[in-house]
Amino acid sequence: MTPVQHLNALLARPEPLLALAPMQDVTDLPFWRLMTAYGGADVYYTEYFRVHADSKLEKGIVPSIAENPTGMPAVAQMIGNDIPSLVRTAKELQQYPIAAVDLNLGCPAPVVYKKCAGGGLLREPERIDAILGALRDAVQVKFTVKTRIGFDDNAVFDRLLPIFAKHSIDLLTVHGRTVLEMYRSDVHYDFIARAVQAMSCPVLANGNVSSAKKAEQILQETGARGLMIGRGAIRNPWMFQQIRQHQHGEPILLPRGRDVLAYIHALYDAVTSPEVPETLQVQKMKKYLNFLGLGVEPSGAFLHAMRRVKTKAELFALCAEHLDHGDEMSLEPFELDLQAKDVLAGVHQ
Numbered sequence: 391m392t393p394v395q396h397l398n399a400l401l402a403r404p405e406p407l408l409a410l411a412p413m414q415d416v417t418d419l420p421f422w423r424l425m426t427a428y429g430g431a432d433v434y435y436t437e438y439f440r441v442h443a444d445s446k447l448e449k450g451i452v453p454s455i456a457e458n459p460t461g462m463p464a465v466a467q468m469i470g471n472d473i474p475s476l477v478r479t480a481k482e483l484q485q486y487p488i489a490a491v492d493l494n495l496g497c498p499a500p501v502v503y504k505k506c507a508g509g510g511l512l513r514e515p516e517r518i519d520a521i522l523g524a525l526r527d528a529v530q531v532k533f534t535v536k537t538r539i540g541f542d543d544n545a546v547f548d549r550l551l552p553i554f555a556k557h558s559i560d561l562l563t564v565h566g567r568t569v570l571e572m573y574r575s576d577v578h579y580d581f582i583a584r585a586v587q588a589m590s591c592p593v594l595a596n597g598n599v600s601s602a603k604k605a606e607q608i609l610q611e612t613g614a615r616g617l618m619i620g621r622g623a624i625r626n627p628w629m630f631q632q633i634r635q636h637q638h639g640e641p642i643l644l645p646r647g648r649d650v651l652a653y654i655h656a657l658y659d660a661v662t663s664p665e666v667p668e669t670l671q672v673q674k675m676k677k678y679l680n681f682l683g684l685g686v687e688p689s690g691a692f693l694h695a696m697r698r699v700k701t702k703a704e705l706f707a708l709c710a711e712h713l714d715h716g717d718e719m720s721l722e723p724f725e726l727d728l729q730a731k732d733v734l735a736g737v738h739q
Contacts, residue, residue, distance in 0.1 A: 393489035394531050397463040400432050401592055405637055406609055407616030408630050409433040409563070409594055410623055412467045412494070412536070416677070418450065420660040423459045425623060428653070429631030432616075433463050435536075438494050438508075441470030441479045455486040463489035465534060469497060471507050473521055477528045490532035490560065493525060498538070498569045509569030512541040515549045522557040532560040536596070536618075539581045540568045547581055551588040563594040563618050573621075582612040594618045601722050602629065602636035624681040626721040627653060647715035654682070654709050658702075672705055685721035686712050 391399070400407055410417060410425060412435035422434050436454045439447060458464045466483040468491065470476055480491045495518065497508030504510065511518055526533055535554060540546040554562055564585045566577040577597035586593045592615035595608050599619045608617065622629055632642045645653070657678055662671040676697060683693040692712050699705045 393463045393487050397433065397489040397532060400463070401615070405634070406605075406614070407432050407592070407594065408633060409435060409465075409616065409618040410630075411435060411596060411618045411620030412437055412492075413620050413624075414438060414497075414499075416624065417454075418661075419454045419457060419459065422454060424656060424660045425627055425630075426460045426462075427656070428627035429634070430460060431462065431619070431623075431630050433465060433489070434458070434460050435465045435492060435618075436467050438467045438469040438497070439479060439483070441468050441475050442472055443475055445470070445475060445479065447479070447482055452486070455483070455488050458487065465490040465492050465532075467492040467494050467536070469494040469502065469508050471505075471511060471517065471521065473524045476521060477524050480525055480528045484529070484531055488531060490534045491525070491529045492534040492536055492563075493521070495535055495537040496565050496569070498572050503541070503569055509538050509541060512538060512546060512550070512569060515546065515553060518550070519553045519556070522553065522559070526557045526559070533557075534561040534563070535559050536563040536565070538565045538567055538569050539578060542568055542570045544568055544578065544581060547584070551585060555589055559591055561592050561594065562589055563596050565596040565618075567597060579608060579611045582608075582614060586613040586615075592616070596620070598622075599629075601626075601720065602632040602642055604722075605629075605633045606636060621681050624678055625685050625723065626682075628721075644718040644720060647713040647717055647719060650682075650686075650719055650721070651709055651713040654679070654713070655706070658705075668702055669700060672700065672702055675705060682721075684723035685719065688724040 408431050410431040414437050417437055437451050439451055455464050455466055466488045468476060468479055483491055494508050495511050502508040562585060564582045566579050566582050567575055582595045594616045595612045595614035596618040599605050599617050599622050605617055619629060628645055635642050658675055662674060679696050683696055686692045695708055699708055
């Protein structure tokens with residue numbers, strides 16, 4: 391079965407399709423492998439391949455599609471605005487065993503949107519129209535798009551949906567916020583529902599999928615064919631399996647504190663390299679623990695202390711202090727203040 395056939399088979403099932411979101415500097419091959427060990431997604435999206443006139447396929451991302459360890463379909467995501475370069479890259483990506491090529495129209499990082507790429511393109515619907523037309527002709531596997539609902543104004547979404555439909559994209563993922571809303575606002579799930587009604591292709595809902603119960607609420611509210619989960623999967627790698635259990639009416643198995651502690655150890659081993667200085671390894675882990683820490687305790691004390699540790703020993707001593715117990719943990723995020731949320735906006739999906 392080819393990756394495209396595999397994705398078609400997943401979409402033919404009655405269960406919602408569960409995708410791991412593309413997150414820059416996070417969703418690499420080791421992270422994919424780790425997620426698979428905890429139940430895993432149905433579909434895995436790569437970090438975005440940066441595309442411009444002189445770009446080449448990034449060596450750090452290619453192994454995800456060349457050596458895909460998940461047993462599930464992989465989608466290669468591109469970001470850029472130069473049509474010849476996007477077409478060239480799409481053709482190069484199709485030399486690998488991928489189910490789809492995805493265009494990023496949602497990245498909210500200023501360094502990206504100021505170059506009129508990612509979410510920045512949402513300010514130019516006519517340019518999106520031209521890009522999609524060229525890519526539709528170039529992509530022989532499935533062609534998909536991940537978008538937000540606008541740049542600074544969601545009114546543009548009504549102009550975008552007919553453009554997406556015109557080019558017969560095969561799947562649309564909608565993050566229900568504008569670019570400038572980043573991750574701070576509530577998610578506008580009603581806009582995702584509008585996309586479901588307007589599009590003939592499957593639509594995935596993205597944004598604040600924080601638990602199996604919340605996943606069910608989003609699916610009911612939007613009518614989406616499935617869900618794309620990003621930061622929530624960093625915090626709770628059991629979530630994909632928990633959603634399936636909830637869908638099947640089975641008891642949801644919650645990890646205990648020591649299970650979460652073991653996950654942190656496995657995550658450290660997966661995403662750090664021995665040749666990298668320990669201080670840098672610890673700094674890299676803090677990026678992940680910024681999200682996981684939201685579900686550890688409500689005061690923010692864990693996050694505050696975690697951001698100040700400097701060594702591996704200090705890091706794991708702190709984690710053990712909070713997690714070396716046998717109590718079940720939902721890992722749903724506790725409400726933190728705006729300053730903490732701003733810090734956590736640094737992983738872009």
